[in-house]
Amino acid sequence: MELNESRIEVVDDKVAEILRAKTPVERVAIGLKMWHSTTILLTSFIRSLNPGGNEDMVRKEVIRRMSNGAVRIT
Numbered sequence: 303m304e305l306n307e308s309r310i311e312v313v314d315d316k317v318a319e320i321l322r323a324k325t326p327v328e329r330v331a332i333g334l335k336m337w338h339s340t341t342i343l344l345t346s347f348i349r350s351l352n353p354g355g356n357e358d359m360v361r362k363e364v365i366r367r368m369s370n371g372a373v374r375i376t
Contacts, residue, residue, distance in 0.1 A: 341368065 313321070321329060341364060348363045349355070362375045 337368075344368065 321332075324332070344364050344367060345360060348360050348367075352359065352363075365373055365375050
């Protein structure tokens with residue numbers, strides 16, 4: 303896959319400045335909160351696509367998508 307610089311997202315300078323001022327613990331906490339929020343949103347989205355799906359199926363699909371397919375739950 304060829305690198306296309308026009309498709310790379312760059313952090314705004316102001317956001318980078320704010321993040322640099324954070325401690326490592328604060329930056330990890332931000333990342334964990336983002337992960338948690340994404341999990342909640344993705345779970346709701348998967349449920350909306352599969353209204354008859356059971357919770358185990360929803361959980362497995364969330365894990366698959368969050369891991370980009372790297373984790374396979376049986």
